[in-house]
Amino acid sequence: MPQYLALTYTADVDWRDPEHAAELAEYREFAQEHADRLRASAVLHPTATATVVRVEGARGGKIVTTDGPYAETKEALTGYYLIEAADLDEAVATAARIPAAWGGAVEVRPVIAAR
Template identity: 65%
Template sequence: MPTYAAIIYSADVDPTQPEAAAMMKDYNEFGAAAAAVIRGGRALYPTATATTVRVTGGKGGDIVTSDGPYAETKEALTGFYLIECADLDEAVKVAAQIPGAWDGAVEVRPVVEFS
């Protein structure tokens, strides 16, 4: 069966803080309900902790870093799941149950399997 990345874009919150407890309860319930298809995943710390890395001049060029995410957007990349589903239709149904889809968006994308 193919694997899909369910990439979560939602409010930029710290899931480790007490004020996120209600949200995390929803995620824990999703994780239990979808355990049969989840193959991995993680939550991400807020974008304020991000460092963006670029290499100028191509391979071997100068490394340039900047504080913050790659792009400033209304919703932040807050986490992801790897889900194994029969097809895209099933992956979409699973993604619709991820709490981030309720007030943000979940991008579903097939994962390339290298041998």
């Protein structure tokens, strides 16, 4: 069955903070309700913990890292769900139930299986 990656974009917060407990509970409820089609999921640490990696001069070049997010944005990539669905329409219907879709955004992309 095809798989789709649903990338969640929300405010860039630390989901471990108690002030976000109620909202995080909504995400857990979503995951429980859709456990039959979710193959993986994760909440990401805030973008301040990111390390951006670039290779100067293409493959084999110097590896350069930068601390912090790639770009300043109002919403940040804060998590993902790997959804198994019959087609894009079914994946979109599932993604629309992710709490991030209600106040942020959810980007759905088909997955190309690596073999």
